[in-house]
Amino acid sequence: MSHIFCVANQKGGVGKTTTSVNLAAALHQSGQRTLLVDLDPQGNGTMGSGIDKRKLEHSVYHLLVGLGKLEAVRVVSPSGGYDVLPANRDLAGAEIELVNLERREKRLRETLYKCVADYDFVLIDCPPSLSLLTLNGLCAAHGVIIPMQCEYYALEGLSDLVNSIKKVHANLNHDLKIIGLLRVMFDPRITLQQQVSAQLESHFGDKVFRAVVPRNIRLAEAPSHGMPGVVFDRSSRGAQAYLAFANELIERVKTL
Ligand code: ADP
Ligand code: MG
Numbered sequence: 001m002s003h004i005f006c007v008a009n010q011k012g013g014v015g016k017t018t019t020s021v022n023l024a025a026a027l028h029q030s031g032q033r034t035l036l037v038d039l040d041p042q043g044n045g046t047m048g049s050g051i052d053k054r055k056l057e058h059s060v061y062h063l064l065v066g067l068g069k070l071e072a073v074r075v076v077s078p079s080g081g082y083d084v085l086p087a088n089r090d091l092a093g094a095e096i097e098l099v100n101l102e103r104r105e106k107r108l109r110e111t112l113y114k115c116v117a118d119y120d121f122v123l124i125d126c127p128p129s130l131s132l133l134t135l136n137g138l139c140a141a142h143g144v145i146i147p148m149q150c151e152y153y154a155l156e157g158l159s160d161l162v163n164s165i166k167k168v169h170a171n172l173n174h175d176l177k178i179i180g181l182l183r184v185m186f187d188p189r190i191t192l193q194q195q196v197s198a199q200l201e202s203h204f205g206d207k208v209f210r211a212v213v214p215r216n217i218r219l220a221e222a223p224s225h226g227m228p229g230v231v232f233d234r235s236s237r238g239a240q241a242y243l244a245f246a247n248e249l250i251e252r253v254k255t256l
Helices: 015-030 044-048 061-066 088-098 102-112 133-139 154-171 191-207 217-225 237-253
Strands: 002-006 034-038 082-086 122-126 143-148 177-186 207-215
Touching: 002 015, 002 133, 015 034, 015 044, 015 122, 015 143, 015 217, 015 237, 034 044, 044 061, 044 122, 044 217, 061 088, 061 102, 088 133, 102 133, 133 154, 143 154, 154 177, 177 191, 177 237, 191 207, 207 237, 217 237
Parallel strands: 002 122, 002 143, 034 082, 034 122, 143 177, 177 207
Antiparallel strands: none
């Protein structure tokens, strides 16, 4: 069975794309057939996979508005080895165009139906909003992976996201559940981060992944080389954390 997971958090800069790209690469390295869907017009997941977003003839935009075929959009990440449905600024237009289309929130779901059997994991890198694009991601997915920084306002933002997920679950996609919370950019020397991390564990229990991704410069450097961190510097602490996370996820999905 394939697992379709959104990597979502309505805040920007919290590690969604870094998590999507590194998880995709780590799963691929573990022999899992993996597809990364870039659902953010910024195209960072596309660039970070070593695919030039400026040179795309077809992208996720074309799939969502019904102008392109999957075969014309799907590419292999040259650095990561996994498949990608890439995106660029065109996708910002989809947000507006979709409003007038039928089943506007189910467009991605219908696209993925056509290829889901090719994969063990499909990861959707969502934009930093609770927009129609994110809604398409949530409607297409079986679960949500939430990367978060252990900061003071993190818990507040989390409740907005959890409420949105509940609404989508109730009205649009009964399959949707929270797979887990991933602590990222973690710095154990900061007391506040330790406190928020402990709070997360007491509130969410098993939903908090055991793997913790540290703040690590190698992860931040990798995208400028068009590589996932786990390829760019596999021995770095950040890469090791994402490799451990991938193994944990492979175990966790056996219990779903
Ligand atoms: P989002 O997709 O949620 O906007 P990104 O994954 O793009 O967030 O991360 C935001 C910035 O933080 C990027 O510059 C990225 O390279 C950097 N970053 C992400 N995770 C880490 C980490 N664990 N350590 C250091 N820098 C990180
Ligand atoms: Mg991003």
